[in-house]
Amino acid sequence: xxxxxxxxxxIDADPRFQALHRKKTTFLWGLMIISTVYxxxxxxxxxxxxxxxxxxxxxxxNVGILFALSxxxxxxxxxxxxxxxxxxxxxxxxxxxxxxxxxxxx
Amino acid sequence: xxxxxxxLALSAAALLASGSALAATGAVADEFKWMTFAVFGVIIAIxxxxxxxxxxxxxxxxxxxAAGRSVSGIQNGWAIAGDYLSAASFLGIAGLISLYGYDGFxxxxxxLVAYIxxxxxxxxxxxxxxxxxxxDILAFRNEPKKVKTVAALSTxxxxxxxxTAQMVGGGVLIKTLIGIDYEISVIGVGILMLAYVxxxxxxxxxxxxxxxxxxxxxxxxxxxxxxxxxxxxxLPDYLQAVAGDTKVQAQVAKLLGDKATTMTAAxxxxxxxxxxxxxxxxxxxxxxxxxxxxxxxxxxxxxMRFFTVPTAQAARLSVIWAMAIIGGFYVLTLFLGTGAAMxxxxxxxxxxxxxxxxxxxxxxxxxxxxxxxxxxxxFLAFVAAVAFATIVAVVAGxxxxxxxxxxxxIYVGVIRGDHAxxxxxxxxxxxxxxxxxxxxxxxxxxxxxxxxAHLVALAFAVAASSNLPAVFLTLYWKKCNxxxxxxxxxxxxxxxxxxxxxxxxxxxxxxxxxxxxxVIEGEPASEAKPAVEAKPGEGFTCELFAVCKKxxxxxxxxxxxxxxxxxxEKLVTLQARLDAATDEAEKKTIQGDLEKVKKAHDKAExxxxxxxxxxxxxxxxxxxxxxxxxxxxxxxPLGFLAVIIxxxxxxxxRAEDMWDELYxxxxxxxxxxxxxxx
Numbered sequence: 001x002x003x004x005x006x007x008x009x010x011i012d013a014d015p016r017f018q019a020l021h022r023k024k025t026t027f028l029w030g031l032m033i034i035s036t037v038y039x040x041x042x043x044x045x046x047x048x049x050x051x052x053x054x055x056x057x058x059x060x061x062n063v064g065i066l067f068a069l070s071x072x073x074x075x076x077x078x079x080x081x082x083x084x085x086x087x088x089x090x091x092x093x094x095x096x097x098x099x100x101x102x103x104x105x106x
Numbered sequence: 107x108x109x110x111x112x113x114l115a116l117s118a119a120a121l122l123a124s125g126s127a128l129a130a131t132g133a134v135a136d137e138f139k140w141m142t143f144a145v146f147g148v149i150i151a152i153x154x155x156x157x158x159x160x161x162x163x164x165x166x167x168x169x170x171x172a173a174g175r176s177v178s179g180i181q182n183g184w185a186i187a188g189d190y191l192s193a194a195s196f197l198g199i200a201g202l203i204s205l206y207g208y209d210g211f212x213x214x215x216x217x218l219v220a221y222i223x224x225x226x227x228x229x230x231x232x233x234x235x236x237x238x239x240x241x242d243i244l245a246f247r248n249e250p251k252k253v254k255t256v257a258a259l260s261t262x263x264x265x266x267x268x269x270t271a272q273m274v275g276g277g278v279l280i281k282t283l284i285g286i287d288y289e290i291s292v293i294g295v296g297i298l299m300l301a302y303v304x305x306x307x308x309x310x311x312x313x314x315x316x317x318x319x320x321x322x323x324x325x326x327x328x329x330x331x332x333x334x335x336x337x338x339x340x341l342p343d344y345l346q347a348v349a350g351d352t353k354v355q356a357q358v359a360k361l362l363g364d365k366a367t368t369m370t371a372a373x374x375x376x377x378x379x380x381x382x383x384x385x386x387x388x389x390x391x392x393x394x395x396x397x398x399x400x401x402x403x404x405x406x407x408x409x410m411r412f413f414t415v416p417t418a419q420a421a422r423l424s425v426i427w428a429m430a431i432i433g434g435f436y437v438l439t440l441f442l443g444t445g446a447a448m449x450x451x452x453x454x455x456x457x458x459x460x461x462x463x464x465x466x467x468x469x470x471x472x473x474x475x476x477x478x479x480x481x482x483x484x485f486l487a488f489v490a491a492v493a494f495a496t497i498v499a500v501v502a503g504x505x506x507x508x509x510x511x512x513x514x515x516i517y518v519g520v521i522r523g524d525h526a527x528x529x530x531x532x533x534x535x536x537x538x539x540x541x542x543x544x545x546x547x548x549x550x551x552x553x554x555x556x557x558x559a560h561l562v563a564l565a566f567a568v569a570a571s572s573n574l575p576a577v578f579l580t581l582y583w584k585k586c587n588x589x590x591x592x593x594x595x596x597x598x599x600x601x602x603x604x605x606x607x608x609x610x611x612x613x614x615x616x617x618x619x620x621x622x623x624x625v626i627e628g629e630p631a632s633e634a635k636p637a638v639e640a641k642p643g644e645g646f647t648c649e650l651f652a653v654c655k656k657x658x659x660x661x662x663x664x665x666x667x668x669x670x671x672x673x674x675e676k677l678v679t680l681q682a683r684l685d686a687a688t689d690e691a692e693k694k695t696i697q698g699d700l701e702k703v704k705k706a707h708d709k710a711e712x713x714x715x716x717x718x719x720x721x722x723x724x725x726x727x728x729x730x731x732x733x734x735x736x737x738x739x740x741x742x743p744l745g746f747l748a749v750i751i752x753x754x755x756x757x758x759x760r761a762e763d764m765w766d767e768l769y770x771x772x773x774x775x776x777x778x779x780x781x782x783x784x
Binding site: 047082 | 208209211212215216218219221222223225226227341342343345346349376379380381382385388391392395399419422423425426429430433436437766767769770771773774775776777
């Protein structure tokens with residue numbers, strides 16, 4: 001089963017593909033930077049802001065424990081936000097391009 | 107094939123049975139070992155049944171390497187969790203938490219965050235572009251023979267490091283748990299794993315991983331229910347009880363040493379919930395964090411899992427599920443670890459295994475009713491069996507990844523120039539699996555008693571410094587080409603390995619000898635010392651390399667300390683006390699102490715003998731030159747840099763011309779490898 005040849009340059013130049021590319025790039029980099037910064041705050045906080053981490057806020061539960069638990073919540077939230085956006089928006093945009101792909105410049 | 111399979115199953119069972127005959131002592135008491143073997147037996151029978159079924163559906167390369175791309179997103183999510191949650195994370199992190207509290211929990215976070223990188227930048231493009239291996243992705247717009255060779259080398263290197271750590275860790279673990287001889291454990295794990303991989307390929311491996319993840323999650327939820335329920339599932343009430351426990355407080359006092367003398371019991375307990383009892387160097391931790399966050403996405407056995415699903419959407423769903431399972435599991439380890447600390451006690455956990463690996467199993471035993479109860483031992487047997495399933499599942503995934511690099515990239519891609527018939531390819535895949543499996547068993551046995559802790563960190567560091575920059579830049583940077591990939595992968599891998607060879611992970615005989623002498627001879631009395639203020643270092647480089655003065659933290663004032671007797675002296679005094687004792691109970695405690703001291707003494711003596719006359723490490727260093735345990739901080743940026751410089755110097759018009767195709771395909775999934783019709 002050989003695959004039909006495609007005019008990849010034409011698809012790439014298509015405004016709809018360009019729009020998908022722009023949207024995806026900004027969105028992914030944004031999420032990636034948020035998650036990386038938030039993650040590295042934990043070892044930095046645990047090493048250099050111990051007094052803050054030791055403050056008890058909920059019985060014996062201190063800022064450090066809540067912050068570590070929040071890392072899980074943030075990771076899950078980012079995953080949820082991405083999949084929501086990808087399922088609702090990116091997939092539909094890609095599908096439109098796929099539907100027209102064979103017509104483009106062939 | 108069915109006959110051979112049955113034979114294999116029989117020989118595996120026979121091995122395990124003979125293991126019970128040879129069994130020395132382990133955490134499971136002799137009279138309850140049959141329970142562990144019964145649970146083992148059930149797991150082996152079920153997985154062998156699956157392998158038998160999978161073998162009937164595994165004829166093509168797509169079926170062997172990628173389960174016919176018919177694994178659903180949810181199934182793949184469970185399989186990723188099963189592939190990823192190694193015994194080190196299952197037993198090791200719960201152990202770290204039980205011994206060091208907060209720091210252990212903090213350590214677990216990076217293992218989940220790593221999947222954000224996998225989700226956002228790796229999973230979907232790889233599914234859309236790739237076929238069976240990382241080499242396929244890299245070969246898309248580059249010179250296939252060259253990049254496939256380097257990709258396969260890197261894959262095999264990473265897998266071998268990780269595999270050796272798993273084999274050695276697994277062998278030690280099984281010995282500690284049920285007392286089966288190390289060699290027999292390693293061979294048993296190896297044969298089982300080979301049976302899954304060789305006959306059932308990816309389909310059997312996937313189901314073994316799903317079953318293992320299910321068992322692991324079920325066992326953890328049950329244990330946490332038992333631990334947390336008495337506190338009405340209230341987090342503050344539960345942690346209050348942990349901090350209020352005298353065993354926990356004693357552990358903190360032991361860890362803090364002299365500093366603890368001025369602290370109240372409540373302060374000591376609270377300290378268990380605060381950072382700083384275990385992880386000392388923040389730079390090292392950031393370095394480790396980088397390796398985890400970028401290395402997971404470059405792990406060949408994780409990458410490979412994304413070729414098993416039918417679409418990019420399913421790949422996405424599988425990461426979401428994997429994150430839910432893996433993250434949920436690590437949250438549970440907080441309760442497993444602290445629960446073990448409170449109920450079993452850090453001292454007892456460390457007595458069975460210094461690294462704390464037995465925290466989970468001992469907690470299970472306690473919750474079931476303790477050492478002499480039927481239920482307690484059933485729980486322990488169950489957890490031991492889960493640990494065993496864990497090792498086998500992870501090892502199977504790794505062997506498949508290494509074998510695919512060997513057979514698909516090297517043999518079919520490079521040697522045969524992609525001209526092998528489908529039958530030849532499947533045979534090559536099976537032969538490669540056998541070769542990798544036998545190699546894993548051999549290396550596992552040879553590495554008995556070796557320090558392999560650094561191998562896991564090293565595997566992640568190489569994956570992050572070598573595989574990830576190459577995969578990431580070929581997917582997202584137009585100018586990336588063959589030259590960059592070869593340069594980046596070699597520089598990244600070699601830097602990571604070289605830095606670890608001169609890091610504190612290696613064994614330095616002088617330090618070992620000094621420590622052993624201290625154990626035997628004891629410490630002389632010391633005078634009171636005034637507090638010392640923190641001294642700044644001579645710059646950031648000095649924190650990384652032993653070329654100039656490193657910053658020194660502030661030291662508290664110390665009181666005068668009396669001389670500490672060594673084991674040599676202690677043995678004599680304890681023996682004298684034992685001889686003088688009349689009370690039976692007293693005799694028993696002294697006997698116990700005596701055994702502990704004897705053990706420590708023998709270990710120190712053994713170290714002295716082993717390193718007698720040696721002054722330098724494997725690479726000829728007296729002390730570490732690179733001061734971090736994790737090389738990622740340096741090797742990852744170097745890997746990226748080498749890809750960029752290499753690409754700019756090499757220049758390849760074809761790679762740039764094919765960029766449009768690559769970029770469109772990775773984003774849309776046009777022409778992606780389809781699921782086979784089964």
